[in-house]
Amino acid sequence: MSAHASMHAPRSHAAAAAAADPYNLKPGEHSTGTTIMAIPFDGGVVMGADSRTSTGTYIAVRVADKITQVHDRIWICRSGSAADTQALTDYIRHYLSQLAVETGRAPTVKTAAHLMRRMIYENKDNLMAGVIVGGWDVVDGGSVYNIPLGGTMMKMPFALGGSGSTYIWGLVDHKFKEGMTKDEAKALVEKAIAHAMARDGSSGGIIRTVVITEDGCDKEFIPGDKLPYGP
Amino acid sequence: MSAPISLAPGGSSSRISARAGLEAATERTRQPIVTGTSVLGIKYKDGVMLAADTLCSYGSMAKYKDARRLTKINDATLLGAGGEYSDFQAITDLLKRNALEDKCTADSLYEEDVNEECAREVWNYLRAVMYNRRNKMNPLWNDLVVAGFSQPAGVGDASADEDKPFLGLVDKIGTTYEDSVIATGFGSYLAIPILREKHREDLEEGEARALLEDCMRVLFYRDCRALNRIQIAKVTKADGVLISEPYEIETSWDSASFVEPKGQLEGDGGW
Numbered sequence A: 001m002s003a004h005a006s007m008h009a010p011r012s013h014a015a016a017a018a019a020a021d022p023y024n025l026k027p028g029e030h031s032t033g034t035t036i037m038a039i040p041f042d043g044g045v046v047m048g049a050d051s052r053t054s055t056g057t058y059i060a061v062r063v064a065d066k067i068t069q070v071h072d073r074i075w076i077c078r079s080g081s082a083a084d085t086q087a088l089t090d091y092i093r094h095y096l097s098q099l100a101v102e103t104g105r106a107p108t109v110k111t112a113a114h115l116m117r118r119m120i121y122e123n124k125d126n127l128m129a130g131v132i133v134g135g136w137d138v139v140d141g142g143s144v145y146n147i148p149l150g151g152t153m154m155k156m157p158f159a160l161g162g163s164g165s166t167y168i169w170g171l172v173d174h175k176f177k178e179g180m181t182k183d184e185a186k187a188l189v190e191k192a193i194a195h196a197m198a199r200d201g202s203s204g205g206i207i208r209t210v211v212i213t214e215d216g217c218d219k220e221f222i223p224g225d226k227l228p229y230g231p
Numbered sequence B: 001m002s003a004p005i006s007l008a009p010g011g012s013s014s015r016i017s018a019r020a021g022l023e024a025a026t027e028r029t030r031q032p033i034v035t036g037t038s039v040l041g042i043k044y045k046d047g048v049m050l051a052a053d054t055l056c057s058y059g060s061m062a063k064y065k066d067a068r069r070l071t072k073i074n075d076a077t078l079l080g081a082g083g084e085y086s087d088f089q090a091i092t093d094l095l096k097r098n099a100l101e102d103k104c105t106a107d108s109l110y111e112e113d114v115n116e117e118c119a120r121e122v123w124n125y126l127r128a129v130m131y132n133r134r135n136k137m138n139p140l141w142n143d144l145v146v147a148g149f150s151q152p153a154g155v156g157d158a159s160a161d162e163d164k165p166f167l168g169l170v171d172k173i174g175t176t177y178e179d180s181v182i183a184t185g186f187g188s189y190l191a192i193p194i195l196r197e198k199h200r201e202d203l204e205e206g207e208a209r210a211l212l213e214d215c216m217r218v219l220f221y222r223d224c225r226a227l228n229r230i231q232i233a234k235v236t237k238a239d240g241v242l243i244s245e246p247y248e249i250e251t252s253w254d255s256a257s258f259v260e261p262k263g264q265l266e267g268d269g270g271w
Helices: A003-019 A082-103 A109-122 A163-167 A169-175 A182-197 B020-026 B087-103 B119-135 B185-199 B206-223
Strands: A038-039 A044-049 A053-055 A059-062 A067-071 A075-083 A129-137 A141-147 A160-161 A207-215 A216-222 B035-036 B038-043 B048-051 B057-058 B063-064 B070-074 B075-085 B142-150 B166-172 B176-178 B181-183 B229-236 B240-242
Touching: A003 B048, A038 A053, A038 A075, A038 A129, A038 A141, A038 A182, A038 B206, A044 A067, A044 A075, A044 A129, A044 A141, A044 A182, A059 B206, A067 A207, A067 B038, A075 A082, A075 A109, A075 A207, A082 A109, A082 B020, A109 A129, A109 A141, A129 A160, A160 A207, A163 A169, A163 A182, A169 A182, A182 B063, A182 B229, B035 B087, B038 B075, B038 B142, B038 B166, B038 B185, B038 B206, B048 B075, B048 B142, B048 B206, B057 B166, B070 B087, B070 B240, B075 B087, B075 B119, B075 B229, B075 B240, B087 B142, B119 B142, B119 B166, B142 B229, B166 B181, B181 B185, B185 B206, B206 B229
Parallel strands: none
Antiparallel strands: A038 A044, A038 A160, A044 A207, A053 A059, A067 A075, A075 A129, A129 A141, A207 A216, B035 B057, B035 B075, B038 B048, B038 B181, B048 B229, B057 B063, B070 B075, B075 B142, B142 B166, B166 B176, B229 B240
């Protein structure tokens, strides 16, 4: 990275940090400046997130839960504005429960992801939401969809999101392989999020994970003094 | 018109005059790039104690995790800084340069005869430096905490030989004050209330250190730009200036309400 280029990076960092970090939130608005991650494995999905919700540089909630359930086997990792993503997941929950009644079976992850994408895309000027939709269904097994700020939807072999994700693309690219087991996927999620928390000022606290399989959803957490790396 | 690279502080003055008038005058000419967060200070039984973490952030990135933000100026004075790290390094260099010049131009080269600046003198000098830069619209972007021993104000009477502990703050625009508890940055919001409640002038060293550690722990919980690796430094009559090696402080994350997840269907949706 040339010296010239590096002079620009901190300018936008510091200026954004002054404004409200890094999402240009309105004054008082809370951001889940965040690290979120999901990796599917054969038979399910591992989803993970940090737990820091910040307003500017103040940590409003140090133990937030950013992985939200929208149906029995579908969960969403939230990043961006906390208010926007909470509102969106409330809508999705409502529509998915209606759909389950109408069709008589559990909605697929793909449906949930498409619905989320429609909402974010159609309201893109008024929303600041980057989400990862993950879960298990009978059609596709475990699957993961990444929906960043503008409303693009991409089905991915693994998904990263949030401000802290920039620090761990290299690590995850290096360590990820197709066909990982549940334990391997969970270990990678925990390790990567710990590394992101170590370097991103807007991520931190504890690591929450949810492992979703046909049989159920397993919620776990790693306290901030027992992280695999850092802080 | 491009000016040659200048070694003068603030660079070439043609940089400012080249810009549109009113905008240049009201616009800050610098923004901090690599920054340190809070510094805390308290007076206690044996002297003065400071605390700071060892993180310098690059915007929101925790880039330098072993930055030393507390430094010895002389045997009676400790300086801690938050804000732009390069400006802190420049200030440290300036004070070292001054000390060397004093030593070389003194009447005697013997150690015992050297009259080092006391903490209050350093504090007052820094006030002048910071205010001067502020008037040129080119501040040194730091909040400084000066700690040490001083002759009390009103030197000249017999009791003036007694060195008193000194703790004062100088901010980036040259505001100064002294107090028994001092904090910069986030510390002024989160730590000062705790310090005001728990501080006593006769705190033992262990108590003072525990109090500062408690405050640093709260800052790590609530400041995005804080780290749980800290340094404690003290100035005492007996031992002069001592700065500890960095060490990690313990944090607690296992409250029941923390562990309990909130994102599941029966929960409220996540917070």
